[in-house]
Amino acid sequence: SRSLKTNKLLKKLNISRNDITSEGACKLAEAIQSNATLQKLDISYNRLSDDGTTAISRSLKTNKLLKKLNISRNDITSEGACKLAEAIQSNATLQKLDISYNRLSDDGTTAISRSLKTNKSLKELNISSNCITAKGASEIAKVIQINAGMQNINISKNYISVEGLLCIMGAVKN
Numbered sequence: 001s002r003s004l005k006t007n008k009l010l011k012k013l014n015i016s017r018n019d020i021t022s023e024g025a026c027k028l029a030e031a032i033q034s035n036a037t038l039q040k041l042d043i044s045y046n047r048l049s050d051d052g053t054t055a056i057s058r059s060l061k062t063n064k065l066l067k068k069l070n071i072s073r074n075d076i077t078s079e080g081a082c083k084l085a086e087a088i089q090s091n092a093t094l095q096k097l098d099i100s101y102n103r104l105s106d107d108g109t110t111a112i113s114r115s116l117k118t119n120k121s122l123k124e125l126n127i128s129s130n131c132i133t134a135k136g137a138s139e140i141a142k143v144i145q146i147n148a149g150m151q152n153i154n155i156s157k158n159y160i161s162v163e164g165l166l167c168i169m170g171a172v173k174n
Contacts, residue, residue, distance in 0.1 A: 004031035004038070014042040016070070025052030032059040032066065040068040044098070053080030060087035060094065070098040072126070081108025088122065089115040098126040100154070109136035116143045116150065123149060129157040137164025141171035 004010070020028070025048045032038065048056070053076050060066065071084075081104045088094065099112075109132050116122060127140070137160035143150060155168070 004028070005034045007035065008037060010035075010037055012040040012042075013038060015046075016042050017045040020046040020048065020052070022047075022049050022052035022055065026055040029055035029059040032056070033062050035063070036065065038063075039065055041066060042070040044070045044072040044074065046074055048074040048076065048080075050077055050080035050083070054083040057083040057087040060084075060091045063091070064093055066091075067093055068096040069094060072098045072100040072102065074102060076102040076104065076108075078103075078105045078108030078111070082111040085111035085115040088112065088119050091119070092121050094119075094122055096124040097122060100126045100128040100130070102130055104130040104132065104136075106131075106133055106136035106139070110139045113139035113143050117146045120147065120149050124152040125150070126154040127158075128154045132158035132160060132164075134161050134164035134167065136160070138167040141167040144168070144171035145174060 020043065028043070032041070043056070048071065053071065053074065056071065076099065081099065084099070088097070104127065109127065109130070112127070116125070132155065136158070137155065140153060140155055144153065160168070
């Protein structure tokens with residue numbers, strides 16, 4: 001992580017599938033805060049959990065360059081999603097977020113959705129394969145209605161049911 005702090009050329013970093021835990025995520029977060037070139041970070045398929053996600057989220061509040069973050073398959077629950085939502089609210093550069101294949105429930109989805117009502121930089125959100133029900137889908141529907149900059153939302157492989165589908169369809173219609 002020391003070299004990432006001072007590296008002046010690296011724009012993309014893929015460290016997926018490396019058994020990185022929350023401890024490693026904390027070190028990575030420190031480096032991300034002071035890195036001035038990194039635009040794409042793939043930290044998927046690791047073991048960050050909520051603590052690691054909290055550390056990465058803190059770095060997103062100060063990092064002004066990261067555009068794409070893949071944090072999928074990291075055993076993140078709504079607790080980590082809420083911390084990520086706080087970061088999204090104040091981050092003006094992140095354009096694509098993949099938080100799929102975690103354990104987000106409606107509470108985490110609601111937090112992320114609320115942050116996207118004010119965040120205008122995020123264009124793509126992959127929140128597929130979580131534990132989202134119709135309640136979470138209705139929050140995503142509100143994002144579709146309010147945030148005109150949002151271009152792509154993947155909410156597949158959840159539990160939104162017909163009720164959630166109707167909320168999404170109503171938002172798309174309007």
